[in-house]
Amino acid sequence: MKQKKCLFSLILTLLVSIPMMVSADIVTGKAVDDKTGEPLAMASVRMECKMGGSIHVITTTTDSLGNFSNQCSSEGRLTVTVSLLGYHDTKKRGYCGSGSTADTIKLGEFRLQPSDVVxxxxxxxxxxxxxxxxxxxxxxxxxxxxxxxxxxxxxxxxxxxxxxxxxxxxxxxDKPLRLQMxxxxxxxxxxxxxxxxxxxxxxxxxxxxxxxxxxxxxxxxxxxxxxxxxxxxxxxxDKWYGDIKAKLQSPKNYQASISSSKLSDKNPIMFQFDANNVNRYQKVGTSWWESGDFDYFGKAQNAALGYQHNWKAIANEYHFVALSSNFNHKDGWGTDYEAAQYFSPNNVTTWSLNRTKHYNHEIAPEVRAELLSFVDRNNIAAAHLIFNYTLQRNNTETGSARFDTDTKPYGDFPLDLALSAGHGDAVYRHIINRERSYQQQINEGGGIKLEGIWKHFIAKKAQLEINAEMEYQNGNNRFDAHRELEYINKGTSSPLYQYSRAPYHNIEVSGKAALEYHINDALMLTAAEQFKASNNNIRQSFYSSPIASKIESDPESVLDVANSYRSKHLETNATSTLGITYKVGNWQFIPTVDYNFDWEQLNYQRGRLDTVAHRNSNTFMPGMAVKWKLNKNNRFDIAFNYTTKLPDLLATLGYRDDTDPFWIVEGNPLLHRSHQHTTSLNYAATATKQQAMFLFKVGYTHIINPIATVYNFDPQTGVYRSHSENVRSGNDWFAEVTYDRSFGDYIHFSNKAEAHFKKAYGYLADFNGHAAQEQNQLKMFTFVSNPELSYESDWLKAGIFGEINLQRNRYSLASQYNNTPIEYVYGLRATLKWKGWEINNEIQDKATTGYLSQTLNRHRIIWEGYIRYVWKKSKNWIELSFDDILNQNRYYELNVNSTNRTEKWNEFLHHYVCLTFNYHFDAKGNKK
Known part of the structure; x- marks a missing residue:
């Protein structure tokens, strides 16, 4: 059956390519004087389409007869406001549906009452x-x-x-807007x-x-x-514009930045600088901007400079050449906590606690050059060149312990107790092993990337576009570690010192050719082919010894041959993509198919393993979408897609990596590809009179031969060995319901509920390789719902909200570890605007239950807000903000599968008061 579906999609794809015909709902209305009934020309019309947290705003004006018409392709609650100088605003509400077929939403007359004050x-x-x-x-x-x-x-x-x-x-x-100057x-x-x-x-x-x-x-x-x-x-x-910003944040944090640019038609210039210890970074280019947090806590210094020269080409086009540079220095730090539970047969399990403190240092300068040239009327050429260098130094301090019993009786997170425990302590007899380690990784390297683009027009009917890219990277990764290992059950302990260096060089060449050919005015053929070839080489020399001086004085005598390796990986990939969109009446049929050919060769030598592995693979990934719009208020969408995933070639070799003595990783020559297909049905209905919208989605995902991690456990040493293996197929039945309704002009309710019924398999940990491993079935039910009731006016926005995230996990071979973790949130938020002032406040209760670590099973009251004032012709603004006033916020995540359950959490930058000032400087125009 699966092969028939793929063949059917392929046959449809090869038929013909017809341009996509997608339209949007049309909203119409008319503005008239409420007293005279005369049409009102040039009235402003503002349409807001809101769905969840997304707001789509469209504006237009009425014509000489007072009529207006505009597209709305978003789905959601529609609010249309008509305003005119000397009149009171008038609002009407409706709902926009799918953009796949067009409907006309007729709102009728907007009767505006004259205002006494103009x-x-x-x-x-x-x-x-x-x-x-x-x-x-x-x-x-x-x-x-x-x-x-x-x-x-x-x-x-x-x-x-x-x-x-x-x-x-x-x-x-509804088309993305491109600003030009x-x-x-x-x-x-x-x-x-x-x-x-x-x-x-x-x-x-x-x-x-x-x-x-x-x-x-x-x-x-x-x-x-x-x-x-x-x-x-x-x-x-030809003058300078920009912003200067200063921020002071408790207890001793700061940010100072300046962004400036010289506007010019011929020679524009930009300059950016930022220094802070509030964990923010930024990179700026001639036409792009990148910024965000980079660690849990951090400080950074960033500078950017750019220059561009433009000159006249053909017609109204311009050549240009641009140069830009970025210098980035980042220092980030933080602590990760982890509590895990690993399942085994016969009611045997292990618990582990881990804490890792890290400090990362990075310097990363970069230089870019760009060129665009209109060679002649039939040819356009472009080129991009990037030089980069990166130096990273990562220091970590780790403490970990593995137990044969639950750790709850000994505290919320009793890692320090376990690391310091000795003979006679209650917790000591339950410790299997423990470790303290100090590690440093230094990664240093640089590279160059060159990209070229050529467009050629063939007569008046076709365009050929060819992209080519080459990237080369060269560097060295170094690793240094001091481990203190204790095997409590065996009664032994020993230090272990490790050092490695791994120089590498990688080169990758890729290209893409795309052809568009107009058969006639309504029919266009499109074809594309992508190609990639790569050569990745790495040589790792690894040294280990219980005596630190030997690594320094006589490294060759302590060479760890089993963990030293030489790897040369060659890969060639070709991908062909075809697709059509065909519309007839209220139906749309959109078949697609990707064909991928991949050739790989891995020359790998590690310890006793010395092999050359080859792999040739051909994969088809078809898809099909059908859209049916019954009428303007009801529609159906059906979608199907099929994907194939190949395992990493190294994972299919019989290698062994025991650089971490407590966690040994091995390859599996029997590992093979996995597949997945998903089918979904969507239904959407809108009721304009009731100002309501209803969305319903159901679907099914089937995962064939998924890849999972298999563990083997030695109870004497507490050492885990792991490898990847294909397990039994699993599935996921899912359903979503969204309800959105307005009550009058100001009150709104929305909720999205989502449920999944999942089934997955995995092997329970084997003890010493003696027991026949069985696959443990996990049945997981998840439910998420997030209702919100809000009031929205021009000067006040307020609402109450909530969210629940429930997960019910049941195991076939380890029922004693069944669990039901629950997270829920409820709170209220409000924003008040008055003249130049804006005041915001939000408070919520975040609670969790059912976690392994007791430190997570609690209520947390999160309270934050800000006050902002704008003055001096909108040039200046000042803001006082409060983050996590009660110092309760934490980040945590839960991962549950058929083999283990892992909880992670960490602290981050929060619980502070921040004062921010921003000044915008402008040039003054010359007096004429």
Whole structure:
């Protein structure tokens, strides 16, 4: 049956390629004067579509007859607000459904009541036309929009008719919005221009910018970008703009940063610098930005500098060359805690506790160069070059102990008690082994990456695009360890000193060729082929001895041949991808297929193992999606996909790694591939009158020959040996229900409930390899629900929320270890806005039960909030924030399978008061 499904998908895929025809719901209405019934032109229309925590915002204006029409392809609760200068706002609500087929949502008349108060500045703005139309381009006049004094450009952009804000990103009629400045992509990213003063803008043009192929062929390939082209007044160009931010955080934390850029059509420049010990890092390029936390606690210094030169090419296109550099220094530290339980037959099990303190140091400078050239009307070339160097030093201090009984009688996390226990102590007789270790890893290396892109247009019907990439890395990884090992059952203990060095060099070459061919105006053929070849070499020399001086004075005499190895891995991969989307009536059929060919050779020598392994694999991964929209309020979606996963080639060799004496890892020559297929059915219904939406999803996943870890345990030494092995097939039945409803204009309720019924298998740990291992069946039921009731108005947003996460685990061969861990949260949040002030407060109770570690089974009250004030024409803001006021927050995770149960948790940067000040500096335009 499985082969028939794959063949059916493949046959459908090979038929033909037809361009995707996806549309969206159309929302219509009309604005009229409530007293006279006359249509109101140029009224602002704001549409918000909300689903869970995601909000999709669209704006437009009414035409000369008071009508408006706009697309809404998101699913969720729809709130439409119509406003006009001199009138009170009017709202109506509805629901947007699927974007797979189009429906018209008719909201009828919006009757606006005249207002008695009309501000003078508003009357002046009302006299100016907001936009004019020039061919296919809409030109907006910034002076016609009501803005606060000193407003930023981003405030103006969000007020433009047709502009969408979804999850922090801008869209135009549901198309991702591409900001340009004076006809060019913005150097340093759109965020730089977004913080310009609105007064610097002369006008804003909105238009579809076709792809290179579409411009050349004159045929729409569906790949155009929606562009907002911002024309900056001449007096504001070739000047510097930016932000200065300072942060003070208890007890002794800080952050200071400056970001600055010089706006220019020909030679833009950017500069960024940040220094902090609040665990934040950032990397900045000419068109990208990357930032975030990097450890539990940390300090970092980051600097970036970029320059670009633009010059005229053909038509309205420009060549450019850009250079950028980043310097990053990070120091991170923290502590990880772990409690684990490993199952064995005959009611035998082991418990382990582990604590690892780490300190990581990293220096990572990087230099990039980019080039784009319009060679002629038929050819475009681009190139990217990256040089990087990284030095990492990681120091860890670990304490661990393994027990033959539950540790709860001896405390919440009695690791220190176990490490210091001696003969006569109650806990000592239950310890199997324990270890203290001090390790250092130093990884140093650098590399180069070169990428080239060539696009060639063939007559007016076809485009050939070829990408090629080469990457080379070279470096050395060094490891140094001091272990204090104690085998309590055997009554022995000994130190162990280890050292290794592993120089490496890797090279990878990849490429992709894609062809698009227009058969006619409605039919386009697409074909793509990807190729990758890699050569990875590593030589590890490993030394170990109970005497530290021998490693330093005579390393060759203590060479650990069993853990020294030479590895040369060659791999060639080719992937072909085909797919079609075919629409007939209210149906859509979307078959896809990936064909992957992989050739590998591993030349591996370690101890007595000296082999050359080969593997040739062919895999097909078909998929099928069917969409059926019964009417504007009801739809069905059906999806099927099939995937194949290959094990790592090294895992299929008979090697043995005992660099950690308590955890020995081995290969398995009998290991083979695993497969997975998933089928799902979705149903969505909306009720406009009841302002409600209902979503239902059911599905089934079948995992064939999954790969699991198998353990062998020595009760005398407490040593575990592990290897990977294919186990019996498992499955997952799942269901989801989402309900979303509004009660009037301000009150809203939503909830998503999800349940899984899973079945999986794994081997119980074997004792000394004497017992015949059986596969332990795990039946897992999980349930997650997160209801929320909220009130939302312009000045106040408040709500109560909750979440429950239940997991019920039942074992066939180890029923005594059945468990039901539960996590639940409930709380309230509120945000108040008044003039330049914004006040936020959130408090919640997070509770857990059913965990192995008693330190996790408790209630935690999490309370946080902030106060922010904006002034000086929106240039300056100051914020006082409070994080985890009661010092209760912790991070923890649970992993349960058929073999073991592991709980992990750690502390992180929390429980502080923070004062932040931000100043935005602008250039002043030249007086004309």
């Amino acid at each position: 501000l003078d500045e508003v009357m002046v703005s009302a006299k100016a036309k907001r936009f004019t139309i020039q061919g296919d381009t809409i030109v907006f006049n910034p002076a016609a929009f009501k803005l606060t004094e000193g407003a930023r450009l981003k405030e103006l952009i969000e007020k433009l008719p047709g502009v969408t804000k979804k999850d922090g990103k801008l869209y135009w009629n 004076n006809g060019h992509d913005i150097f340093g990213g759109s965020g730089i221009v977004a913080d310009l003063p609105a007064e610097a803008v002369q006008n804003i043009k909105s238009y579809n910018k076709a792809s290179d192929f579409a411009k050349h062929s004159g045929k729409d390939d569906g790949k155009e970008d929606q562009v907002l082209d911002i024309k900056i007044k001449a007096g504001f160009m």
